[in-house]
Amino acid sequence: MSLEIAFMQLFNGVSLFTILLLMALGLxxxxxLMGVINMAHGELMALGAYVTYLTALAFQAVAPGAMExxxxxxxxxxxxxxxxxxxVLEKGFICWFYNRPLDTLLATWGLSLILQQAxxxxxxxxxxxxxxxxxxTGAWEPVDGIQLPLNRIFIIGLTIVxxxxxxxxxYRTRWGLRMRAVTQNRAMSAAVGxxxxxxxxxxxALGSGLAGIAGAVFTMVGSTNPGTGQLYIVDSFIVVVxxxxxxxxxTVMSAFAIAQTxxxxxxxxxxxxxxxxxxxxxxxxxxFRPNGLFAVKQRS
Amino acid sequence: MKLTREATEYLTVGLLAAVLLAxxxxxxxxxxxxVGKYLSFGFVAIGIVxxxxxxxVLSLGQGIFFGLGGYMMAMFLKLEASAPExxxxxxxxxxxxxxxxxxxxxxxxxxxxxxxxxxxxxxxLFAYAIFxxxxxxxxxxxxxxxxxxTMTVLIVGAQSTIGGANGITDFRTFLGMDxxxxxxxxxxxxxxxxxxxxxxxxxxxxxxxxLGKILIAIRDKxxxxxxxxxxxxxxxxxxxxxxxxxxxxxxxxxxLQTGLIAPSLIGVxxxxxxxxxxxxxxxxxxPGAVVGxxxxxxxxxxxxxxxxxYWLYFLGSIFIFVVLFMPKGLAGFFDRLRVGxxxxxxxx
Numbered sequence: 001m002s003l004e005i006a007f008m009q010l011f012n013g014v015s016l017f018t019i020l021l022l023m024a025l026g027l028x029x030x031x032x033l034m035g036v037i038n039m040a041h042g043e044l045m046a047l048g049a050y051v052t053y054l055t056a057l058a059f060q061a062v063a064p065g066a067m068e069x070x071x072x073x074x075x076x077x078x079x080x081x082x083x084x085x086x087x088v089l090e091k092g093f094i095c096w097f098y099n100r101p102l103d104t105l106l107a108t109w110g111l112s113l114i115l116q117q118a119x120x121x122x123x124x125x126x127x128x129x130x131x132x133x134x135x136x137t138g139a140w141e142p143v144d145g146i147q148l149p150l151n152r153i154f155i156i157g158l159t160i161v162x163x164x165x166x167x168x169x170x171y172r173t174r175w176g177l178r179m180r181a182v183t184q185n186r187a188m189s190a191a192v193g194x195x196x197x198x199x200x201x202x203x204x205a206l207g208s209g210l211a212g213i214a215g216a217v218f219t220m221v222g223s224t225n226p227g228t229g230q231l232y233i234v235d236s237f238i239v240v241v242x243x244x245x246x247x248x249x250x251t252v253m254s255a256f257a258i259a260q261t262x263x264x265x266x267x268x269x270x271x272x273x274x275x276x277x278x279x280x281x282x283x284x285x286x287x288f289r290p291n292g293l294f295a296v297k298q299r300s
Numbered sequence: 301m302k303l304t305r306e307a308t309e310y311l312t313v314g315l316l317a318a319v320l321l322a323x324x325x326x327x328x329x330x331x332x333x334x335v336g337k338y339l340s341f342g343f344v345a346i347g348i349v350x351x352x353x354x355x356x357v358l359s360l361g362q363g364i365f366f367g368l369g370g371y372m373m374a375m376f377l378k379l380e381a382s383a384p385e386x387x388x389x390x391x392x393x394x395x396x397x398x399x400x401x402x403x404x405x406x407x408x409x410x411x412x413x414x415x416x417x418x419x420x421x422x423x424x425l426f427a428y429a430i431f432x433x434x435x436x437x438x439x440x441x442x443x444x445x446x447x448x449x450t451m452t453v454l455i456v457g458a459q460s461t462i463g464g465a466n467g468i469t470d471f472r473t474f475l476g477m478d479x480x481x482x483x484x485x486x487x488x489x490x491x492x493x494x495x496x497x498x499x500x501x502x503x504x505x506x507x508x509x510x511l512g513k514i515l516i517a518i519r520d521k522x523x524x525x526x527x528x529x530x531x532x533x534x535x536x537x538x539x540x541x542x543x544x545x546x547x548x549x550x551x552x553x554x555x556l557q558t559g560l561i562a563p564s565l566i567g568v569x570x571x572x573x574x575x576x577x578x579x580x581x582x583x584x585x586x587p588g589a590v591v592g593x594x595x596x597x598x599x600x601x602x603x604x605x606x607x608x609x610y611w612l613y614f615l616g617s618i619f620i621f622v623v624l625f626m627p628k629g630l631a632g633f634f635d636r637l638r639v640g641x642x643x644x645x646x647x648x
């Protein structure tokens with residue numbers, strides 16, 4: 001294997017890593033920290049993708065000259081809309097199911113079916129895609145033989161921004177402090193005067209908003225259809241569970257491990273065999289470390 | 301006369317079997333065949349009642365075992381249909397010799413043994429390993445979900461040896477008997493109802509036995525059962541294996557009834573749908589699970605043909621409604637009526 005191929009493999013791995021991480025970050029907060037198992041998380045990603053699509057349409061209609069920068073509007077829009085949707089969802093739906101994990105699983109699965117059908121009724125069953133701004137098409141060629149697609153580089157940058165923001169939000173703000181307090185000890189947090197219900201709703205909304213950003217990113221690498229969310233939900237759960245719930249750094253590491261293994265395997269095996277191998281590997285690792293690869297030791 | 305809960309259950313099972321047999325006289329062959337198709341999911345639903353309702357173990361991967369049973373039966377039928385040639389999809393992909401692991405399926409007895417043996421052993425070993433590590437609840441559900449996904453990915457990827465995304469289809473004889481004509485469909489249906497009846501009786505027997513009590517105890521407080529000296533991982537794995545066998549039986553009947561088995565019938569979405577059959581019928585009721593499978597199956601055919609755009613709305617709402625308002629499903633509803641009457645209309 002030549003050096004160029006090795007480098008491209010590494011880059012592909014990093015690129016997949018950032019996409020997996022974006023997908024899993026929201027879930028790591030909703031499922032990992034809050035313990036809410038939201039099977040409709042994939043549909044929230046699809047919502048973000050559709051919001052991006054709508055923003056692109058709006059730009060095309062109103063300000064075709066500004067198409068170059070529509071992403072900078074679309075990504076915050078995707079975040080904002082799914083954030084609000086998540087907030088409403090928590091207030092009106094999820095809050096009925098706390099402490100009933102298996103019921104939550106089934107009810108949110110039902111919700112995901114309803115959302116899928118809603119997307120199908122509104123946007124049609126066919127795939128929709130958005131035009132890429134010209135500055136994101138093409139590839140950067142630092143040396144001969146190595147081509148790095150610009151959209152992938154953009155996604156890597158975006159992921160870094162998002163991950164750092166989430167870190168700062170959770171660990172450097174009052175809001176994040178309350179979130180962590182409530183997820184670690186609900187009763188005690190309530191006792192010291194934190195409005196736990198409000199924190200729950202906001203935390204869930206934040207996780208949903210992150211799903212929206214992931215959805216916006218999907219439009220840059222592929223097209224969107226009503227079933228898009230379902231494709232990614234199992235992968236996202238695998239990343240979070242593999243990394244160890246309650247551990248955001250675990251999610252990062254696990255996304256990286258899975259992405260690098262998957263791209264290397266895809267180079268050696270067929271795509272489906274690589275995918276199956278990954279899933280089986282994860283199951284085997286979970287057998288030896290039931291709490292995930294990077295579980296934090298704590299009292300339950 | 302006041303019936304005990306146990307007697308009522310046996311009575312319901314008998315009644316259900318009688319109604320299902322009566323269908324042979326009232327329904328036309330096409331509809332009968334459809335009911336037969338729903339009944340194959342009834343087997344799966346009974347398994348889910350045992351593991352989820354009684355054992356508290358939710359598996360989102362029952363489609364795996366349904367698929368194992370369905371595929372093994374289809375492999376047998378396909379070999380018979382294409383003998384002495386290779387199955388058509390192998391010929392199209394340029395395969396020249398039958399893969400070794402197809403060989404056993406030339407023989408019906410071996411096929412039937414394997415349909416029961418492979419899911420049982422596989423499910424037991426897998427589940428015992430997982431449960432011994434005290435992985436349970438949501439994590440077990442997600443692991444089974446991942447397995448269901450793995451299975452479909454593998455099958456779809458193996459176009460040349462197992463038919464890929466198209467699945468296995470185009471078989472019409474069973475031991476030389478034509479299985480698409482009406483008379484043999486009738487025979488098949490009656491056979492299936494009789495097997496289902498036996499399975500329902502056995503499942504009821506199990507839930508009313510000591511083992512059933514231990515299962516309930518494990519569901520409600522596993523630690524205490526463990527402290528009392530039971531190997532709870534073994535009990536849960538054994539019941540999971542039983543559910544796997546039931547799913548495989550259902551899958552085998554499905555292949556026979558519909559002449560088709562494909563990855564889309566056994567994947568993640570299909571596996572989660574199987575849970576809703578049991579949930580609608582009542583996760584604690586054996587006959588309820590079968591009724592749930594028939595009811596949802598019928599509504600699925602009816603709605604997705606007449607109002608295709610409403611089917612998913614409906615199914616999604618059912619999931620939410622059952623979880624929120626009818627945690628014990630239809631069976632719970634009838635139970636309340638019965639108890640209500642027994643107490644002189646005084647609701648509990």
